[in-house]
Amino acid sequence: MFKTIKNFDLIDKRVLVRCDFNVPLDESGEITDDFRIKQTIPTIQYLIDQNSKIILMSHLGEPNGVVSLNLKLDKVAEKLAEYLGVAIGKEDDCVGVEVEGQSTSLKSGKILLLENLRFHKEETELVDGGVNLDFSKKLSYLGDIYVNDAFGVCHRDNASVSGVPKFLPHCGGLLLEKEVTSLDKIIKNPEKPLIAIVGGKKVETKTKFINNISKFADYVLVSGLIAKEIIDKNIKFDFPEKIIVPVGKLDGPDIDDESIRIFEDKISQAATIVWNGPFGKFEDNQYAKGTLAIANAIINSKAFSVVGGGETVEFLNKQGMIDKFSHVSTGGGAMLSYLAGDPMPGLEALE
Ligand code: 3PG
Numbered sequence: 463m464f465k466t467i468k469n470f471d472l473i474d475k476r477v478l479v480r481c482d483f484n485v486p487l488d489e490s491g492e493i494t495d496d497f498r499i500k501q502t503i504p505t506i507q508y509l510i511d512q513n514s515k516i517i518l519m520s521h522l523g524e525p526n527g528v529v530s531l532n533l534k535l536d537k538v539a540e541k542l543a544e545y546l547g548v549a550i551g552k553e554d555d556c557v558g559v560e561v562e563g564q565s566t567s568l569k570s571g572k573i574l575l576l577e578n579l580r581f582h583k584e585e586t587e588l589v590d591g592g593v594n595l596d597f598s599k600k601l602s603y604l605g606d607i608y609v610n611d612a613f614g615v616c617h618r619d620n621a622s623v624s625g626v627p628k629f630l631p632h633c634g635g636l637l638l639e640k641e642v643t644s645l646d647k648i649i650k651n652p653e654k655p656l657i658a659i660v661g662g663k664k665v666e667t668k669t670k671f672i673n674n675i676s677k678f679a680d681y682v683l684v685s686g687l688i689a690k691e692i693i694d695k696n697i698k699f700d701f702p703e704k705i706i707v708p709v710g711k712l713d714g715p716d717i718d719d720e721s722i723r724i725f726e727d728k729i730s731q732a733a734t735i736v737w738n739g740p741f742g743k744f745e746d747n748q749y750a751k752g753t754l755a756i757a758n759a760i761i762n763s764k765a766f767s768v769v770g771g772g773e774t775v776e777f778l779n780k781q782g783m784i785d786k787f788s789h790v791s792t793g794g795g796a797m798l799s800y801l802a803g804d805p806m807p808g809l810e811a812l813e
Contacts, residue, residue: 464812478605482614483520505635527583598625611635616808624807644789653733661685662739674802716742717752770797
């Protein structure tokens with residue numbers, strides 16, 4: 463396990479923190495779910511208590527190297543100020559002389575939020591197959607120590623994730639530590655039976671995940687959409703007998719009562735459960751029955767439960783159920799990658 467902020471003397475130090483403030487927005491740019499912001503508060507509060515000079519950075523959306531007014535981090539700054547009860551200095555950029563000056567003159571205990579990292583294409587662009595080191599270096603000028611608290615983006619080889627720690631002493635934040643510790647309970651000697659539940663969009667990445675997790679899970683329950691993809695593309699799994707698909711119409715807006723009953727029965731037997739992705743068109747209340755039944759079955763099972771994925775978290779937040787799971791991950795793709803044993807450049811950079 464990597465070192466964390468608790469292993470360093472951070473008093474009066476400029477601490478450059480990579481957060482994942484990639485939150486869902488509505489058409490007018492308002493934040494529709496601030497779970498990821500809230501989850502970063504313990505790390506930031508710890509740094510305030512240490513009297514550090516705190517410089518926060520994140521991406522938001524996929525601006526692909528172009529400044530987009532809707533994807534500026536001002537709304538994130540407002541939320542942070544609200545939750546922390548302190549003023550947040552907001553920069554117009556994330557690199558350059560001006561920002562460097564601001565970080566150098568930052569007072570202890572104060573917070574600066576940099577502008578969206580992905581307004582610079584260098585953040586995600588690979589150079590000779592590796593992370594952009596020039597851009598990483600520019601970011602590194604802003605801190606004395608680098609902290610990664612952005613589990614959601616640890617599967618990305620991005621400058622702020624795997625590049626900056628090459629230039630600064632580095633460690634993980636409290637959220638990153640919590641994420642890795644909780645997810646390790648799924649992959650390292652989980653209490654059995656272990657059941658994985660996989661729904662949602664991005665169906666192609668999910669089928670790869672299903673095969674990987676089925677190697678150590680007892681059952682993998684999948685949504686109709688994924689089941690349809692499996693059939694349409696004739697996808698083969700190493701343990702097909704472990705994959706449980708809904709009965710009835712696979713591309714309907716929700717799973718039917720019989721499928722709910724089958725899934726509830728399997729979930730009730732589990733000692734460990736991992737869930738990513740809703741079932742059906744849950745955003746429309748009339749089709750949320752299946753997703754809600756799965757959530758309730760997990761809660762009632764009393765199993766150790768880890769839930770993740772942007773849409774799933776948004777759904778659970780709306781239902782007021784978020785506190786009822788053992789761990790709710792801020793990672794979507796990152797959670798799937800970690801559980802599947804895929805490369806995690808953000809974590810490797812901290813070793
Ligand atoms: C996420 O939303 O899963 C993370 O913030 C990573 O975002 P990305 O998929 O755009 O890299």
